[in-house]
Amino acid sequence: MNKKTLVWILRILIFGLFVLSAVAKMFPIWAFEKQLVDLGLMSWCLAPYFSRALIALELAIGILIIQPHYLKKIVIPATIGLLVVFCAHLTLEMVKHGAMNGNCGCFGQLIPMTPLEAFIKNIITIILLIVVYRKVEPQPSSKDRFSVLLIVWLMSTLLLYVAFPFCPCGKTPAPDTTFTAVVEEEEDDSTEVQNISTPIDTAIAIDTAKALPGDTAKKDSVVAKPKEPTPVKSKYSTHNIFSGKKVNLDKGKKIVCFFAAGCDHCQNTAKSLMKLSKTPGFPKVYIYFMDEETFKIPEFFQYAQGEFPYTILDIPLFWTMLNDGSTPGVYYMWNGNVMKSWVGIEDKAYNEAELQTEIKKEFK
Numbered sequence: 441m442n443k444k445t446l447v448w449i450l451r452i453l454i455f456g457l458f459v460l461s462a463v464a465k466m467f468p469i470w471a472f473e474k475q476l477v478d479l480g481l482m483s484w485c486l487a488p489y490f491s492r493a494l495i496a497l498e499l500a501i502g503i504l505i506i507q508p509h510y511l512k513k514i515v516i517p518a519t520i521g522l523l524v525v526f527c528a529h530l531t532l533e534m535v536k537h538g539a540m541n542g543n544c545g546c547f548g549q550l551i552p553m554t555p556l557e558a559f560i561k562n563i564i565t566i567i568l569l570i571v572v573y574r575k576v577e578p579q580p581s582s583k584d585r586f587s588v589l590l591i592v593w594l595m596s597t598l599l600l601y602v603a604f605p606f607c608p609c610g611k612t613p614a615p616d617t618t619f620t621a622v623v624e625e626e627e628d629d630s631t632e633v634q635n636i637s638t639p640i641d642t643a644i645a646i647d648t649a650k651a652l653p654g655d656t657a658k659k660d661s662v663v664a665k666p667k668e669p670t671p672v673k674s675k676y677s678t679h680n681i682f683s684g685k686k687v688n689l690d691k692g693k694k695i696v697c698f699f700a701a702g703c704d705h706c707q708n709t710a711k712s713l714m715k716l717s718k719t720p721g722f723p724k725v726y727i728y729f730m731d732e733e734t735f736k737i738p739e740f741f742q743y744a745q746g747e748f749p750y751t752i753l754d755i756p757l758f759w760t761m762l763n764d765g766s767t768p769g770v771y772y773m774w775n776g777n778v779m780k781s782w783v784g785i786e787d788k789a790y791n792e793a794e795l796q797t798e799i800k801k802e803f804k
């Protein structure tokens with residue numbers, strides 16, 4: 441194998457590595473944004489900007505590696521510098537959380553990699569870049585065009601912002617009610633004992649009570665009310681319009697869910713809840729959808745074999761309300777109190793039997 445062939449093989453390999461890394465972070469891009477926030481690197485307001493800028497830079501580097509302009513003077517040194525920064529970050533993560541804990545996010549959710557695996561991958565890539573730097577033949581300076589580098593970078597950045605638009609902080613759109621008017625939803629809480637009577641009915645009841653001897657009247661006129669948790673104002677009460685109806689989430693028993701329309705685990709959870717919702721006395725279910733792949737919502741409900749009232753939240757608000765957990769999120773609430781919650785797909789994952797048990801429990 442001659443030197444020129446080896447150099448091209450290495451350049452194509454590095455091209456594929458960076459393009460794969462960029463594309464993997466795009467689907468879904470919110471997962472990469474959340475990882476940046478979870479790592480404490482930035483806030484939700486900055487994460488959409490930084491995530492797209494970083495992905496665009498990786499995509500641009502991949503393309504620039506296989507072109508000749510300023511390859512040895514700018515492209516390869518800048519790429520090595522970027523990888524050194526990544527290695528420094530990974531070293532800190534390994535010191536803080538362990539070398540084999542978590543997903544570094546180098547290839548998004550497509551190929552999970554531990555910090556140590558990512559560190560080794562970056563070191564190998566740096567070595568390959570050094571080999572290319574030493575063996576590649578630079579073109580004459582008179583032929584170098586910096587404008588090529590600038591155009592590739594700008595086009596990559598534009599692609600990311602056009603393909604994955606987002607709403608800047610402070611400009612969150614109003615909830616999509618879908619309907620022409622918002623109406624109050626009629627509550628039918630099976631946990632409450634309602635005493636609806638007219639003044640005439642009340643008077644008759646009092647007269648009848650007086651006519652009965654001893655304590656019999658008192659016993660018959662008093663209806664025991666089950667104990668309930670003290671009503672509180674939940675953080676969900678300010679986002680209470682679901683499918684065009686205003687809902688009091690802090691009244692009685694409710695099931696509040698946090699789903700992504702394209703999430704398989706969320707779809708399975710919704711299907712389970714749909715089955716349970718057909719049983720007598722089961723609390724009403726309301727869904728917060730993340731503003732990502734919302735075009736899949738009809739497909740989501742088709743799989744669930746039914747539809748629940750829902751609303752759509754922008755990504756930062758969605759994760760803030762989910763307490764930085766993970767989807768699917770299911771919260772069983774009673775009078776605004778979170779009695780039990782299930783999040784993610786691991787040890788705290790949704791469990792149908794546990795939910796049924798919690799709902800049947802009496803408050804003490």
